[in-house]
Amino acid sequence: MKLILFPLLLLACSAGLPLGQPEKKVFFMFFVKGQGAPPTDPKEAEAVAKTHFSNMGAQVERARLVAAGPLKDPTEVRRGITVLTLSSRGELADTFKGDEFVKRDIMRVEAAEWKVDAKRFNPKVDASTIVEHRLVLLKDGPGKSPVNEEMRKAHRAYLDSLEQTHGLAVWGEVLPSDDKSFQGLRSAMIFTSTDTSAIERALAADLFVQRGLLTVEVIPLWMSKGVVRGRSSLP
Numbered sequence: 001m002k003l004i005l006f007p008l009l010l011l012a013c014s015a016g017l018p019l020g021q022p023e024k025k026v027f028f029m030f031f032v033k034g035q036g037a038p039p040t041d042p043k044e045a046e047a048v049a050k051t052h053f054s055n056m057g058a059q060v061e062r063a064r065l066v067a068a069g070p071l072k073d074p075t076e077v078r079r080g081i082t083v084l085t086l087s088s089r090g091e092l093a094d095t096f097k098g099d100e101f102v103k104r105d106i107m108r109v110e111a112a113e114w115k116v117d118a119k120r121f122n123p124k125v126d127a128s129t130i131v132e133h134r135l136v137l138l139k140d141g142p143g144k145s146p147v148n149e150e151m152r153k154a155h156r157a158y159l160d161s162l163e164q165t166h167g168l169a170v171w172g173e174v175l176p177s178d179d180k181s182f183q184g185l186r187s188a189m190i191f192t193s194t195d196t197s198a199i200e201r202a203l204a205a206d207l208f209v210q211r212g213l214l215t216v217e218v219i220p221l222w223m224s225k226g227v228v229r230g231r232s233s234l235p
Helices: 042-061 089-095 149-165 196-204
Strands: 025-033 065-070 078-086 107-113 130-140 168-173 185-191 214-224
Touching (some): 025 089, 089 107, 149 168, 149 185, 149 196, 185 214, 196 214
Antiparallel strands (some): 025 078, 025 107, 065 078, 065 214, 130 185, 168 185
16 A cells, blocks of 8 residues: 655644633544545646645644644555544534545545543654654454453553553543444554554553453554653653
8 A cells, every 4th residue: 555654743732722712622533545536637636635735734723733644554444644632523524624635535534532631742843754653443342341440440550551661652542433433442542663563462461452352453653753752751
């Protein structure tokens, strides 16, 4: 699959919000393959791509887009991700109305609220330096074991520990969404490590994975170097 390495676009979140402005939420978003056909004419294709990149830049200026990067999805359905800070899901349509890829249904937008701290994304990086990361999706598994609060605490504590041992930079619960890419998805994680085997082995030791309550999917992701940072590096 050919990767379109679009630049990572970042924005520092403001320290405070004006009175009456809703608090922003973090949304995890996939660009997925749509039903529309990409332009075959090179000039038209270039013009369409230009609207995609210019719209991404516009969303940085609007304090919406905080991170983005392409994926190497084995299914070739999920093309890339963005991380957005929005007042509500209702802002999604407005966010991408200037993107011809989306308008022509060449790529569709699928999203869910993501319970992470937006400060985990570092705006002060060199966006020209693109490096590999790993996106990890924890999904519903076939296991039926009853879950109690003690198990949940052990699960969260174990995932937190991977920051120190396996390059886990950010992770959090993904809230329910009707969008297809998010069916059964419970958590999303971004690792700075590219050692897929080591990440899979580490997650296989998680209590929820061992009991079949969660399954693990690891996908190569390209983002700017330093865009995500662990708790120890937060200001």
